[in-house]
Amino acid sequence: MATADLMDKLVSLAKRRGYIFQSSEIYGGTGSVWDYGPLGVELKRNVKDLWWSSMVHQRDDIEGLDAAILMHPRVWEASGHVEGFTDPLVECSNCHRRFRADLPEVADGQCPTCGTRGAFGSPRSFNLMFKTFMGPVEEAAATVYLRPETAQGSYVNFLNVQQAARQKIPFGIAQIGKAFRNEITPGNFIFRTREFEQMEMQFFVEPGTDDQWFEHWKEARMAWHLSLGIRAEKLRFHEHGPDELAHYAKQAFDIEYEYPFGWKEFEGIHNRTDFDLGRHQEYSGKRLEYIEPQSNKRFLPFVIETAVGVDRTMLVCLADSYREEQVEGEERVVLALHPRLAPIKAAVFPLVKKDGLPEKAARLHETLRKASLPSFYDEAGSIGRRYRRQDEAGTPWCVTVDGQSNEDETVTIRDRDTLEQARVAMDKVEGWMRERLNG
Numbered sequence: 001m002a003t004a005d006l007m008d009k010l011v012s013l014a015k016r017r018g019y020i021f022q023s024s025e026i027y028g029g030t031g032s033v034w035d036y037g038p039l040g041v042e043l044k045r046n047v048k049d050l051w052w053s054s055m056v057h058q059r060d061d062i063e064g065l066d067a068a069i070l071m072h073p074r075v076w077e078a079s080g081h082v083e084g085f086t087d088p089l090v091e092c093s094n095c096h097r098r099f100r101a102d103l104p105e106v107a108d109g110q111c112p113t114c115g116t117r118g119a120f121g122s123p124r125s126f127n128l129m130f131k132t133f134m135g136p137v138e139e140a141a142a143t144v145y146l147r148p149e150t151a152q153g154s155y156v157n158f159l160n161v162q163q164a165a166r167q168k169i170p171f172g173i174a175q176i177g178k179a180f181r182n183e184i185t186p187g188n189f190i191f192r193t194r195e196f197e198q199m200e201m202q203f204f205v206e207p208g209t210d211d212q213w214f215e216h217w218k219e220a221r222m223a224w225h226l227s228l229g230i231r232a233e234k235l236r237f238h239e240h241g242p243d244e245l246a247h248y249a250k251q252a253f254d255i256e257y258e259y260p261f262g263w264k265e266f267e268g269i270h271n272r273t274d275f276d277l278g279r280h281q282e283y284s285g286k287r288l289e290y291i292e293p294q295s296n297k298r299f300l301p302f303v304i305e306t307a308v309g310v311d312r313t314m315l316v317c318l319a320d321s322y323r324e325e326q327v328e329g330e331e332r333v334v335l336a337l338h339p340r341l342a343p344i345k346a347a348v349f350p351l352v353k354k355d356g357l358p359e360k361a362a363r364l365h366e367t368l369r370k371a372s373l374p375s376f377y378d379e380a381g382s383i384g385r386r387y388r389r390q391d392e393a394g395t396p397w398c399v400t401v402d403g404q405s406n407e408d409e410t411v412t413i414r415d416r417d418t419l420e421q422a423r424v425a426m427d428k429v430e431g432w433m434r435e436r437l438n439g
């Protein structure tokens with residue numbers, strides 16, 4: 001399938017099935033901002049829950065935090081964002097459109113929009129942070145920023161969390177939350193947007209143990225992506241060379257995914273040294289050192305960061321699971337999402353609208369819903385059409401109540417991927433699904 005084709009198909013399936021809509025669509029849309037519909041919001045919650053569970057619930061050494069989006073403006077001076085979170089920007093003197101100076105076609109001197117050559121002025125630095133005002137006066141002193149990353153909230157709360165949770169180094173702080181970047185060239189659907197959500201974890205370690213923890217987190221993060229069912233051959237590491245390393249980083253690896261538009265960053269794992277805590281200590285005048293309980297040794301911990309986008313994870317899950325196949329002589333589109341990610345776990349169908357089958361199916365649907373297994377009841381159209389609708393939505397199991405159900409209280413469960421049908425007692429359906437979700 002051609003690249004553009006697959007992206008177009010994903011965008012249209014996402015809209016049709018209620019995964020993702022363009023923001024403010026009836027007004028012509030807002031640039032690179034997207035809204036998540038009924039299925040999208042479920043997928044998003046599942047992504048975040050799985051990350052939170054692996055980072056916070058399954059470990060003793062990571063604590064959760066939910067810091068505010070608005071922070072003291074000095075935070076962004078200390079972090080280097082006011083000065084350095086910029087992209088080089090050029091403007092075409094013919095059409096007045098602006099571009100990142102480092103785009104290959106722009107570097108060649110030709111405007112990608114109007115085609116004029118040699119019409120670019122010299123590059124200017126463009127800060128990617130959104131600015132706004134705090135309080136009732138619009139003046140420079142009241143300027144605040146929408147955070148461009150969640151990490152700084154974890155650094156400024158480092159001692160609060162450590163002391164309140166009585167953690168010892170090494171330990172981590174995990175956050176999920178919105179971040180905003182006024183990207184000059186956003187695009188590729190939800191790959192690069194101006195408002196997005198991040199799942200970031202800052203792991204504080206003793207200097208000297210940082211390389212070993214860096215290796216640990218590299219491997220652990222790759223394992224997490226594989227646990228979502230993402231194909232191994234579509235994932236790889238990319239090490240940042242000296243010219244790519246951020247000002248704060250000693251070492252950085254990206255986990256890259258092969259998107260329909262090529263290999264690009266999915267997640268970043270960074271050894272940020274003691275840069276951030278050191279800068280906050282300097283700018284705030286407050287000591288942020290850790291004091292080791294037994295030895296009373298004081299030191300500024302190093303930070304190993306893992307940073308991944310929620311939206312970008314969703315794009316990977318959608319792109320990786322999209323298939324067009326021939327089954328039973330018909331073409332079908334299927335989202336082969338891992339059952340744990342699937343927004344709807346089960347669809348329940350009565351085979352026909354008589355003989356008490358709809359009532360029986362509705363009761364099963366109700367039982368599954370009450371057991372917190374998102375379920376969908378559908379009696380409209382042929383059974384084949386009902387299957388196709390669920391295949392496209394990514395529902396792993398379709399449960400059909402038929403004539404035999406009236407005789408022996410069993411139903412068939414059809415597997416989305418193998419198309420195999422299992423005959424299961426009605427009162428065992430929930431357990432059958434739980435086993436597969438947890439397995």
Ligand code: ATP
Nearest residue numbers: 181191192193194196265266267268307308309312
């Ligand atoms: P790039 O260099 O591509 O702008 P970055 O290296 O600045 O990205 P980080 O600051 O490391 O990205 O952000 C961590 C993660 O947050 C990224 O790996 C990505 O998953 C996500 N992310 C960053 N920017 C965006 C964005 N504009 N839209 C969606 N997700 C984003």
